Structures are given as structure tokens and as C-alpha cells.
Amino acid sequence: SQQGEEDPQALSIQEGENATMNCSYKTSINNLQWYRQNSGRGLVHLILIRSNEREKHSGRLRVTLDTSKKSSSLLITASRAADTASYFCATARMDSSYKLIFGSGTRLLVRP
Amino acid sequence: NAGVTQTPKFQVLKTGQSMTLQCAQDMNHNSMYWYRQDPGMGLRLIYYSASEGTTDKGEVPNGYNVSRLNKREFSLRLESAAPSQTSVYFCASSYGDLVGGYTFGSGTRLTVV
Numbered sequence: 001s002q003q004g005e006e007d008p009q010a011l012s013i014q015e016g017e018n019a020t021m022n023c024s025y026k027t028s029i030n031n032l033q034w035y036r037q038n039s040g041r042g043l044v045h046l047i048l049i050r051s052n053e054r055e056k057h058s059g060r061l062r063v064t065l066d067t068s069k070k071s072s073s074l075l076i077t078a079s080r081a082a083d084t085a086s087y088f089c090a091t092a093r094m095d096s097s098y099k100l101i102f103g104s105g106t107r108l109l110v111r112p
Numbered sequence: 113n114a115g116v117t118q119t120p121k122f123q124v125l126k127t128g129q130s131m132t133l134q135c136a137q138d139m140n141h142n143s144m145y146w147y148r149q150d151p152g153m154g155l156r157l158i159y160y161s162a163s164e165g166t167t168d169k170g171e172v173p174n175g176y177n178v179s180r181l182n183k184r185e186f187s188l189r190l191e192s193a194a195p196s197q198t199s200v201y202f203c204a205s206s207y208g209d210l211v212g213g214y215t216f217g218s219g220t221r222l223t224v225v
Contacts, residue, residue, distance in 0.1 A: 033213050042116075042202055043155070045213030088154055099170070100214060102147075102154035 006089055006106040014111050019076040021106040023089030024069075030092045032065055033100065034074050037086045046074075046087075051094075079110045114138050118203050118217035125193040125224045133188040133220050135203030141215070142208040144186035145170075146178060148199040149219075155202060161186055162208060193224045 007022045023032070031050045035043040049056045049065045049072070056063045062075040076083055086107050090100040116137045125131055137144065142163050147155040147170075157170030161180040175197060177189045186205075190197060200221050204214040 035213070040219075042216035042218045043204075043214070045215070048213050099145075099157065099160055101157070101171075104152070104154040 006087070006103045008106060009104070010107045010109070012109040012111065013079055015079060015081055017079055019079050019083070019108055019110070021074045021087050021089075021108070023072045023074070023103055025072075025089075025091045025103075026070065027091075028094045029067070030094050032063075032072050033090045033092070034061075034063060034072075035088045035090060035102075037088065037105070039085075043088065076108075079108075081110050081112045084108060084110045116203055116205055116215050116217035118201075118220050120220060121218070122221050123223070125190075125222065127193060127195060127224060129193050130189065130191050131193065131222075132190075133201055133203075133222075134185070135187065135217060136185045137203075137205040137215070138184065139205060139215060140183070141205035142183070143206045144180065145204045145206075145214070146176075146186070146188045147202045147204065148172065148197075149202060150199050158188065158201075190222075193222075195224045198222060198224045 005024050013019050033048045034046045037043045047058045047063050049063050060077045065072045086105045088102050088105045090102045119134045145160040146158040149155050156172050158176050159178040161167045164183045167178050179187045200219045202219050203217045206214045
């Protein structure tokens with residue numbers, strides 16, 4: 001069974017706009033990670049946020065984590081056509097922190 | 113900077129045939145993983161190896177076996193392929209404490225007819 005579920009399943013925005021994707025999970029976690037997958041390619045690690053952190057930034061990416069609600073969000077600011085991809089959240093549970101469970105992903109389309 | 117290398121990239125098998133998917137990493141990672149990805153779904157963990165010499169089942173291990181040949185290599189074997197195993201298979205590796213997350217290979221697209 002999948003631990004993380006992303007929302008929305010698909011998102012279409014104009015270049016320059018911000019994109020927000022959400023992830024909910026079920027059990028206590030050690031950390032939560034976001035990955036990007038371009039069509040036909042492997043996944044690329046974007047950012048990791050630990051359970052004792054609330055917010056993290058990396059370039060145009062901002063991730064928040066609310067452990068009380070068991071949810072996370074990924075914000076991509078000033079989106080570009082090159083950001084078009086699928087985005088997955090993945091959780092590492094407290095009892096097996098090196099093993100990731102992935103959600104079903106959000107497909108992001110950034111229109112030029 | 114090879115990272116994680118998977119071979120082959122594409123494969124078509126007939127039902128009942130066997131094959132081994134190869135994976136090698138050159139980042140001195142301790143842990144390695146095999147996932148499968150089906151259309152519209154996230155990745156599901158098949159098997160993993162937390163460290164050299166150990167392997168464990170993931171969410172969907174039935175029909176698969178693995179071998180952690182050494183620290184660099186982790187292979188996935190399908191003994192008797194079934195159409196339900198048609199999927200894209202990804203190998204990944206990490207340090208084990210998840211510093212920096214996983215590094216993924218580019219995938220093997222397997223079709224079983």
C-alpha cells in the first residue's frame with residue numbers, strides 16, 4: 001500500500017506562475033522527500049525534509065511539513081516550461097528510515 | 113559520473129522466460145533498491161538491500177529474486193515471467209541514512225507477452 005498520496009493528480013499552469021502540490025501520508029515518518037520524473041526518465045531527488053523540520057528551501061523550491069496533519073506541500077515559484085514533469089513525494093517511516101514509500105505523483109504541465 | 117547504471121534499457125520476454133536485470137552504482141552507497149512503476153502509479157518497492165550481504169522483501173516481491181553481488185551491484189531476476197510483470201523497473205541506491213536521498217537509474221522497460 002502507498003504511504004503518500006499527492007494532490008492534485010494533474011496540474012496545468014502558465015509559465016511564471018507558482019505551482020503547489022500536496023502530499024498526505026498515514027504513519028509517523030523519519031523524513032519526507034520530493035522527487036521529479038521527466039517523461040521516460042528516472043527519478044531525480046529534489047529535497048529532503050526531516051520530521052523535526054517545518055520548512056525547507058532549495059532554489060525555487062519550498063517544502064513545508066506538518067506532522068500533526070501528516071501532510072507536506074511542494075511549492076515551485078516562477079515556474080518554467082522545463083519544470084514540466086511528474087512530482088512524487090516519498091516517506092521514510094520511523095521503523096525503517098532507509099526504505100522509501102512513494103506516492104502516485106502529480107503531473108505538472110507548465111505552458112509557455 | 114555514471115551514478116546508477118541499469119541494463120538492459122528495453123526487453124521483451126515471452127511468458128515463462130527468465131531474465132536478470134542488472135544494476136551497478138559507483139557512488140559507494142551502502143543501500144540498493146529495486147522498484148517497479150506501472151502507468152499512473154507511483155513506485156512500488158520489490159526488494160532492497162540495506163547493506164552488502166543482506167536483502168529483504170519490499171511491498172511486491174512475489175515472482176522476483178535478488179542478489180547483492182557486491183557493494184556495487186544488485187541484480188533482479190524474474191524466474192518465470194508473467195504478463196503482470198510488464199512494467200518499468202528502476203534501481204536506486206543511497207547511503208542508507210538517506211542523506212541526499214536516492215539516486216535512480218534510468219530504468220528498464222520490460223514487456224512480457
